[in-house]
Amino acid sequence: PELQYRQYQVVGRKIPTESDPTPPMYRLKVFAQDEVFAKSRFWYYMNRLRKVKKSVGEVLRVIEIKEKSPNQVKNYGIWIRYDSRSGTHNMYKEARGTSLNGAIKEIYEEMGSRHRARHSVVQIVKTDIIPAAECRRDNTTQFHDSKIAFPLKHRLPRSNKKSHKSTFKA
Amino acid sequence: LSNSTMVFKRFVQIGRVARVNFGKDEGKLCVIVNVVDLGKVLVEGPIEYTGVNRQKISIKRLDLTDFVVKVPLGARAGTVKKALEADDIVNKFKQSSEGKKLEIQKARAEMNDFDRFKLMVAKKTRTRAVKVKLAELRKSG
Numbered sequence: 001p002e003l004q005y006r007q008y009q010v011v012g013r014k015i016p017t018e019s020d021p022t023p024p025m026y027r028l029k030v031f032a033q034d035e036v037f038a039k040s041r042f043w044y045y046m047n048r049l050r051k052v053k054k055s056v057g058e059v060l061r062v063i064e065i066k067e068k069s070p071n072q073v074k075n076y077g078i079w080i081r082y083d084s085r086s087g088t089h090n091m092y093k094e095a096r097g098t099s100l101n102g103a104i105k106e107i108y109e110e111m112g113s114r115h116r117a118r119h120s121v122v123q124i125v126k127t128d129i130i131p132a133a134e135c136r137r138d139n140t141t142q143f144h145d146s147k148i149a150f151p152l153k154h155r156l157p158r159s160n161k162k163s164h165k166s167t168f169k170a
Numbered sequence: 171l172s173n174s175t176m177v178f179k180r181f182v183q184i185g186r187v188a189r190v191n192f193g194k195d196e197g198k199l200c201v202i203v204n205v206v207d208l209g210k211v212l213v214e215g216p217i218e219y220t221g222v223n224r225q226k227i228s229i230k231r232l233d234l235t236d237f238v239v240k241v242p243l244g245a246r247a248g249t250v251k252k253a254l255e256a257d258d259i260v261n262k263f264k265q266s267s268e269g270k271k272l273e274i275q276k277a278r279a280e281m282n283d284f285d286r287f288k289l290m291v292a293k294k295t296r297t298r299a300v301k302v303k304l305a306e307l308r309k310s311g
Contacts, residue, residue, distance in 0.1 A: 070226075071212065071224045071225065071226070072212075072244070073204045073205075073206050073212055073226075073244070096206055096207055097206055097207075097210075097226075098206065098212065098226045143205055143206070143207060146184060146242070146243040147183075147184075148182075148183060148184065148205050149181040149182065149183035150181060150182050150183075150208070151176075151178030151180065151181050151182070152178075152180075152182065152229065152234065153178070158191075158192070158230065160191055160192045160196060
């Protein structure tokens with residue numbers, strides 16, 4: 001089964017005490033494969049950004065955010081913070097696709113391949129749908145053409161049945 | 171570099187009619203309505219007309235045909251259906267050499283033992299007729 005990123009919204013807060021009966025609630029949107037990891041990342045960020053630990057806090061709700069328009073091609077802009085071997089950097093990357101989850105998966109794979117950055121050191125800071133005119137990467141804007149046409153030059157024969165599949169193709 | 175001198179005649183483009191060659195929609199026709207990137211396109215049947223849902227599909231799963239319909243970028247099911255009906259693409263494809271070959275392949279795959287027997291008898295009859303005629307012509311010089 002292929003690795004699939006899902007987007008979760010995790011809402012949580014510090015457990016109310018006598019001195020603080022209504023602590024503020026915080027919401028985190030996170031990309032994870034399952035709710036367990038989503039909640040784990042929630043506490044990771046709560047620790048660092050809001051000084052709330054899992055032992056004194058509670059998760060109120062975890063909801064999966066589904067794609068609103070899975071059959072519409074969109075340009076996604078993704079702002080990243082990641083640790084390289086010698087420091088931590090910000091990055092802006094674009095991905096073109098029909099779903100944000102698919103775009104995020106591409107970005108994680110790209111970070112792994114181009115920068116050797118594993119999942120744990122990559123933080124997705126912000127994601128947004130970018131209109132075509134505002135895209136900054138040539139790789140994305142080259143597809144903004146209603147008259148786009150390209151041939152399929154190097155087609156390899158592929159079997160459509162598992163029984164016809166072979167490891168080596170002549 | 172004009173299109174007439176190009177080696178390639180079939181392009182991935184908006185409106186290109188393609189045939190799905192892998193998966194549950196194998197063998198069905200669809201129209202490319204948008205290009206996601208070099209490996210994936212957004213495709214529309216529409217589902218009531220050719221049986222292919224609007225979906226992102228890998229180009230590896232498509233075989234491009236000779237036919238292109240005029241649809242705008244991101245065209246929806248109604249527009250695609252009208253364009254396919256106006257050019258009668260489904261029938262034109264069935265009558266094309268590619269379409270005919272596919273029907274023959276399909277018929278061959280669906281043969282039962284009796285069909286194969288009938289085929290064997292037909293081949294034998296034809297070969298025999300050719301051989302008899304050939305012997306006749308040889309004899310007469």
